[in-house]
Amino acid sequence: MHDASTTTASSSDTRRPDESLSMADCQACADVFEAVRVFADLRAIKLYRLEVPLDPPVPGLPCLDHEAMLHEGIAPHAAAYVETHDDGELHEIVLIPSRRRVEIDTASTVHEHSSEGRERLLGRLRDQFPDWTLSVNGLSWVRGDRRVARACRAQVPLREVLSGNDFDQLEVSLDRLRTVGALMEKQSRVASWSVRTVTGPMLAVLGFLVYQGLGRLAPQVGGVAISGLQAAVVGATGALFLYFGLKAVHLTEMANRVWKRASEYRLILDERRRLVPIDDAKTGRSGHQQQHE
The missing domain is CATH 1.10.287 (Helix Hairpins)
Incomplete structure (x- = not known):
């Protein structure tokens, strides 16, 4: 007689190595985000080739910047817009679990945080995750980060998108x-x-x-x-x-x-x-x- 428990065990044992690694990466991102919730609110997460379950859930979407690239050689990662509790500043934190790397991307949150607030965030992340490598991605003139940020902010600030109350006005601004x-x-x-x-x-x-x-x-x-x-x-x-x-x-x-x-x-x-x-x-x-x- 065929044993169902044997089937379950064998199916898990025959899981492809990349699937197991992906599950480990997803769990690593979930653990980091849960730790970040101690000092900041998660406003939204962007995922590239990962699934990160969170409770309570937050708005989630695919990472459009890398999904739309010509070449598919980007490591799976998860990014989150966070609002710190003490100063209310917005930051974008990017996790690359396969490299144990945390990046703070400043392009999407220009004018939403100060350099002092970014240093405080780096200090908290360094204390919370000593085994992870930390870095800051600055603005790029070649990619026109400042002009893109000014064009977007002139129509709708990121803070309004993440926590604004007037949904109808946000629709108009996005149009x-x-x-x-x-x-x-x-x-x-x-x-x-x-x-x-x-x-x-x-x-x-x-x-x-x-x-x-x-x-x-x-x-x-x-x-x-x-x-x-x-x-x-x-x-x-x-x-x-x-x-x-x-x-x-x-x-x-x-x-x-x-x-x-x-x-x-x-x-x-x-x-x-x-x-x-x-x-x-x-x-x-x-x-x-x-x-x-």
Whole structure:
């Protein structure tokens, strides 16, 4: 007779190593987040290839930044927006359990915390998790972190998304933010196509004029000097068009990030509505507030 207990044991024994590792990573993240709750409220979590059960639950969503990347080589991780109890500042904590690493990402919480508050948070994390490596991810000029943060904050602050009471107004603000992202993307297309259209003909005409016009001065000035001047003029013009092309690509990247930020805010808002009863959603009370009551 077939023993059911034997079946259960054998199925658990034949679990793939990566599944066991993933379960261990999920539990490690859950343990860290529960410890963080001692000094901060978890406002929302973002997950990449992990499942982190929490009780009481908090709004959860996929990590859009890494789900939408071209290459799939990112380690599974979990991120959380936390609001510290003592100063009310917002921070984003990223956990990479396979590397025993904790990162504080500042790009999403610009203007929501101070450098002193970040140092206090680092001290608490260092005391709570001495075996984990801690680091701070600063702002990137290449990715346009500050401009993205300003564009998002001008329409809807992160704090309002995480704990705001007026859901209808938040919907309006998110629509505006998506509109801003769409317009940024369209502007980048205009700039990109303008550069593509103008660069070739302009360089051809300029090259012809430079080489024909300056070439006539070669007997008086010298062939070497004229050749250098011709190359410098054409090269400088090409570099100028390259600059505008890169600016268009840069704007496309920022527009994409604004759009993803708006989508992230939308998912957080939907999760908040799902977790809060209808009557409390109208008054803006969260589950955390209900517990204190």
